Amino acid sequence: MKNRGRTKPKKNQWADHYTQKARDENYPARSVYKLMEIQKRFQVIKKGASVLDLGCAPGSWLIHAAELTGPSGRAVGIDLKPVDAALPPNAIAHTGDIFEMESTLGEAVGQDYDAVISDMAPATTGRKDIDAARSFALCEAALRVACGLLADGGNFVCKIFQGAEFKQFENQVKSRFTSHKIFKPDSCRKSSKEIYIIGLGKK
Numbered sequence: 001m002k003n004r005g006r007t008k009p010k011k012n013q014w015a016d017h018y019t020q021k022a023r024d025e026n027y028p029a030r031s032v033y034k035l036m037e038i039q040k041r042f043q044v045i046k047k048g049a050s051v052l053d054l055g056c057a058p059g060s061w062l063i064h065a066a067e068l069t070g071p072s073g074r075a076v077g078i079d080l081k082p083v084d085a086a087l088p089p090n091a092i093a094h095t096g097d098i099f100e101m102e103s104t105l106g107e108a109v110g111q112d113y114d115a116v117i118s119d120m121a122p123a124t125t126g127r128k129d130i131d132a133a134r135s136f137a138l139c140e141a142a143l144r145v146a147c148g149l150l151a152d153g154g155n156f157v158c159k160i161f162q163g164a165e166f167k168q169f170e171n172q173v174k175s176r177f178t179s180h181k182i183f184k185p186d187s188c189r190k191s192s193k194e195i196y197i198i199g200l201g202k203k
């Protein structure tokens with residue numbers, strides 16, 4: 001069928017806009033705009049803070065977290081994949097699996113973080129129940145890390161694929177933080193099941 005006058009199909013407009021914007025602004029992934037929206041709404045990262053970024057590749061949250069903390073703060077990332085992007089001097093990326101590293105992570109990256117942010121996502125299978133269960137397992141690992149390595153009063157951001165386990169995870173976050181919020185940034189694909197749980201003020 002002919003494309004009558006439209007230069008691009010509508011369904012690709014979201015990807016085109018944020019992908020191009022990330023390219024123009026020198027971020028390795030468009031996901032940076034999700035962190036920007038979260039930060040604008042909840043101010044999870046303060047100037048001078050130390051931030052632990054779980055699932056940091058290809059590096060856009062890590063770079064932006066380092067920008068938000070400024071040179072007096074630091075951003076430390078962990079991912080299964082190495083980060084190839086050039087990082088600011090106050091950011092560093094480690095390669096590894098959170099499930100294998102979580103019990104000894106404090107020895108490798110230090111403790112008393114002001115914010116733990118997790119954008120970790122499993123490789124998707126197309127089966128929504130399986131993908132949500134795997135996302136939940138990553139979220140529980142992220143929360144264990146946050147509870148172990150956050151300073152009192154620290155903040156937590158965690159991506160989760162909505163599914164049967166969502167409420168259970170929300171309750172876990174609720175019990176460990178003074179307040180919690182559920183937030184879907186406008187820059188998320190509308191069709192995506194991902195959503196962010198934000199824990200403010202670790203108890």
Ligand SMILES: C[S@@+](CC[C@H](N)C(=O)[O-])C[C@H]1O[C@@H](n2cnc3c(N)ncnc32)[C@H](O)[C@@H]1O
Pocket residue numbers: 028029031032054055056057058059060061062078079080081096097098099119120121122123138
């Ligand atoms: C959506 S990407 C993160 C994008 C990143 N926030 C950015 O802005 O560049 C999700 C990441 O989670 C990572 N990940 C998935 N399972 C992991 C695990 N078990 N341990 C560490 N990282 C994991 C993936 O390798 C992937 O790079």
